[in-house]
Amino acid sequence: MINTSAIQCRACGLAVVVASVTAVSVYFLANHLLISGDSPTPADLPSAANVTGSRASPSLQLVTIFSRHGNTGPHVTYDTYPYPANDTGVWPHGPDELTQTGRAQMYNLGVKVRSLYNGFLSPYYKEELRATSTTTDQTLVSAELFLAGLYPPRGYDLWDRRVLWQPIPVFPNYHDHSELTFPVNSQTCLRFHEAQMESLAQFLERYGPDMTAVLRQVQNLSGIDVFGYRLDSGSPALLDSMWMLWENIIHAVNEGLVLPDWLKSVYPEPTRTLVAKMVKAYSFQSDTTIRLNQGLLFQDMVRQMKISTRNSVSSQKRLYYHSGHENTLYGLAGILGLDVDFMPFAETASALLLELHRDILSGQHYVQVLYLDGSSPDLEPLDMDVPGCD
Structure with a gap:
């Protein structure tokens, strides 16, 4: 048996x-x-x-x-x-x-x-x-x-x-x-998209002001528009802007390239912690x-x-x-x-x-x-x- x-x-x-x-x-x-x-x-x-x-x-x-x-x-x-x-x-x-x-x-x-x-x-x-x-x-x-x-x-x-x-x-x-x-792809699966949008909304409510502060701090030197940059990802513009900043930082860091001195005011922190929470909201916040x-x-x-x-x-x-x-x-x-x-x-x-x-x-x-x-x-x-x- x-x-x-x-x-x-x-x-x-x-x-x-x-x-x-x-x-x-x-x-x-x-x-x-x-x-x-x-x-x-x-x-x-x-x-x-x-x-x-x-x-x-x-x-x-x-x-x-x-x-x-x-x-x-x-x-x-x-x-x-x-x-x-x-x-x-x-x-x-x-x-x-x-x-x-x-x-x-x-x-x-x-x-x-x-x-x-x-x-x-x-x-x-x-x-x-x-x-x-x-x-x-x-x-x-x-x-x-x-x-x-x-x-x-x-x-x-x-x-x-x-x-x-x-x-x-x-x-x-x-x-x-x-x-x-x-999000532009998640629309092909309605249940996933709805759950993801709910998680992202909660994240923005809690951490949106913190991300805005980081992006405003580097806006003039980076050229990243806090609310106007779009990656055509389907995400809210603020998240696209934050992701743009992070992508540029982490690819350079992974390759051992020297970052501009002005990024030291926002990296590693608070950018690293904010992006970690953002990634969770995108991918695995909910069952x-x-x-x-x-x-x-x-x-x-x-x-x-x-x-x-x-x-x-x-x-x-x-x-x-x-x-x-x-x-x-x-x-x-x-x-x-x-x-x-x-x-x-x-x-x-x-x-x-x-x-x-x-x-x-x-x-x-x-x-x-x-x-x-x-x-x-x-x-x-x-x-x-x-x-x-x-």
Whole structure:
């Protein structure tokens, strides 16, 4: 007789059920794992292939990874910005495209994951892996770079020693609805749009005066019109103006570029805190926006975990990887009930990892959740509490 155990996730009301021939308890343990910025080990060194990963335990059954893309160039820049979006000397790949830093981030994220799971993950067998992405340049390229770091060619896969890369397919994933975050797109889903507009109205009522004060302080030097700038996003003009300021700041900071001195009066604070609250209002303020944003992606992950609990040919997969956006991580964190204060901006090249384990003695299945902060050089894991999953 098959018994089941369910987890009721706070944010969306999704019941996660994993079945086994014995009684199964499913619980989430959370650690916050930080990735290294160290250079990757060359792919053809034997030591890199033979060391067992630190998380490749005998109980591990399946790993699911959701990542945000790497650093990109800004979408658009204000008039006096010292690094215009169309300046190919600074942004050689153009607006919204991965920078050299972003490319290195994603490659190194793949190298880091290899160091965690080497031995559990083979050098590369297509039967073990399914990689997906949203259909944007930045996420598709990020997926390719991540896989290049994770699966350096060895043996018969080394088709040219001058090219330490092997082709790995990345499939489109239409369950990730990060695009709904932009109000102009959210209108295609009325329930999401209504919930989002309600959250944004509450945010503006509470923090509108603070944002206005910040923007007025830099208006003359930036050229950003407090109430007149529009990004054609469907957002209120004040939010567009604030987002414009933040985009210009954070892209420069991520690339290690020097900000104008006059920005020091508003950055990091209060701009950073205001934008963190604004992002929450856009993406995951309510159960409705959380559920409609990434509910399907979460359900698909649960389906794959259920398959992996069965001893069948169809359960051969060991890694599911999805390349997404900051709102991918926000939505999934919201579904799990995680405290999103630990990831207020889901830094570029960050990732959520969910490990499915089977206890060697009891046969019970459980899930561990980890977060990799793409901006941190520290490899020490930080614990996270997942409500209702003790």
